[in-house]
Amino acid sequence: MTGTLNVGDTFTLEVPTITRTTLALYAGASGDHNPAHIDIDAVRAVGYPDVFGHGMLSMAYLGRLLTDWVPQDRIRSYSVRFAAITPVNVAPTCHGTVLDVEDGLAHLDLTMTLPDGTVTLRGSATVATEQD
Amino acid sequence: MPLDPALIGRRSSELTVDIERGRLRFFAKAIGQTNPIYSDVDAAKNAGHRDVLVPPTFLFCLSMDVPNPFEYLEELGIDPVSILHGEQAFEYVAPVCAGDTVTFSTYISDIYQKKGGALEFLVRTTDVTRDGELVARMTSSAVIRNQAAKEAS
Numbered sequence: 001m002t003g004t005l006n007v008g009d010t011f012t013l014e015v016p017t018i019t020r021t022t023l024a025l026y027a028g029a030s031g032d033h034n035p036a037h038i039d040i041d042a043v044r045a046v047g048y049p050d051v052f053g054h055g056m057l058s059m060a061y062l063g064r065l066l067t068d069w070v071p072q073d074r075i076r077s078y079s080v081r082f083a084a085i086t087p088v089n090v091a092p093t094c095h096g097t098v099l100d101v102e103d104g105l106a107h108l109d110l111t112m113t114l115p116d117g118t119v120t121l122r123g124s125a126t127v128a129t130e131q132d
Numbered sequence: 133m134p135l136d137p138a139l140i141g142r143r144s145s146e147l148t149v150d151i152e153r154g155r156l157r158f159f160a161k162a163i164g165q166t167n168p169i170y171s172d173v174d175a176a177k178n179a180g181h182r183d184v185l186v187p188p189t190f191l192f193c194l195s196m197d198v199p200n201p202f203e204y205l206e207e208l209g210i211d212p213v214s215i216l217h218g219e220q221a222f223e224y225v226a227p228v229c230a231g232d233t234v235t236f237s238t239y240i241s242d243i244y245q246k247k248g249g250a251l252e253f254l255v256r257t258t259d260v261t262r263d264g265e266l267v268a269r270m271t272s273s274a275v276i277r278n279q280a281a282k283e284a285s
Contacts, residue, residue, distance in 0.1 A: 016164065029155070029162035030193040046213070055217045056189060060163040063188035067167070072227070078188055079221030079271075 005070065005098055005106040005129050013065040013094040015112075018053050020088060026057045053086035058121050062110050065094040070127050076105065080123035090114050096125075104129050135208065135243045135252055135276075144204050144238045144256075149194045153230040156184045159193070173230070183229040188222060191260055191268055195236045204238075204256070210276055218253065219273035226267045228260075235261050241271065252276040 023037045035042035037054050044050075059080050066075055086092060092112050099107045110123035153173060160170040168175030169185050176184045202212040228234060242255035253273055260268040 022162070025158075025162040029158040031196050032193070056192060056220070057163065059220060060187070060189045064163060064165055066188060067165075072185060072188065075188060075224055077221065077223045079219065081219045082217055 005101060005127065007098050007100055009098045011065060011069045011096040013061065013068060015061050015092045015094065017089060017091045018057070018086065020051070023051060023053060023057070023088060026054055026060075030054065030056060032056065051088050053088065055082045055086075055121075058082075058086055058092070058112050059123075061092070062094050062096075062112055062121060062123055065096050065110065066108075066125055066127070069096060071131070074128040074131065076126040076128060078123070078125040080110070080121045082120070083122055084114075084118050084120045086112075086114065086120045092120065101129060134245065134249055134278075135254060137243050139208070139240050140243055142240045147195065147198055147236040149197055149234055149236070151186060151194070151228065151230050151232045151234065153184050156186065156190070156230055159187070159190055163187075176229070181227065181229055183231045186228040186230070186232075188224075189220075191222070191228065191234070191236075192220065192270060192272070194234070195238070195258055195260075195270065205274075208254075210254075214277055215254075216275040216277070217272070218275040219271075221271040223269040224267075225269070226262075226265070228262065228267050232262050234267065237261070250278055252278060 027033055027038050032054055037051050040051055062080065066078065092114055095111050097109045099109050106127045106129050108125045108127060110125060111119050112121040113119050157171040165187060169179045169181060170187050171184060173184055205212050205215065236258050238256055238258040241257035244253050245251065253275060255271060255273045258270040259266055
């Protein structure tokens with residue numbers, strides 16, 4: 001199930017459409033009960049048209065890309081910058097690319113992109129190329 | 133009003149949490165994670181783990197498991213509605229599983245500005261320990277939008 005870690009290798013995860021149900025489940029499971037993600041009345045009251053996805057839900061999807069790619073105990077670090085919001089009812093795509101491999105560590109470039117091309121997350125991870 | 137850099141080093145109350153299998157199963161369902169090492173104890177043990185495995189971002193969720201996760205902002209006079217989660221980073225030292233008890237120790241690790249003070253960054257670092265040993269470190273950057281500074285610039 002795991003992929004290789006040579007420079008230029010890529011990995012993709014297609015995320016199913018993020019529905020209101022997805023956001024409700026993530027709010028409950030994550031403990032992030034911010035109404036911005038689950039309560040359309042509350043967000044309209046402050047001038048937003050609709051709820052939007054939790055940034056950390058997107059980071060969890062990119063995390064799934066990582067753990068589909070390599071066993072989790074090889075991940076040394078993982079970070080993201082939240083670049084744009086993820087609206088409800090879109091199906092994003094997660095991409096990972098191996099930028100370089102040095103001293104037993106692979107440096108990965110990660111992005112999450114909406115169907116219209118908007119990059120919502122930019123991230124990176126450092127992964128051991130061999131099991132300890 | 134800009135944040136005082138003297139706040140760097142300021143610590144929040146420590147938080148100790150028991151990691152539960154049921155919560156991990158719910159989290160796996162919520163993020164569409166179907167690999168059973170993240171939801172089923174037998175599958176996790178067959179794969180060589182002590183128990184159901186904590187996935188890469190879940191420790192952040194546990195760290196929010198307090199009555200008011202935005203207390204640190206309110207103490208600094210910042211409206212939680214005015215902030216955005218700008219960046220999030222994890223360093224992993226040792227695997228964490230269901231059944232573990234972990235402690236979160238959080239402190240302000242950096243404060244800086246961009247765009248003439250219109251954007252302020254409040255960076256917090258959390259050491260996650262189990263039995264006193266570091267298992268992970270999280271760094272979270274909140275972006276504070278200062279409308280007044282933006283209009284003045």
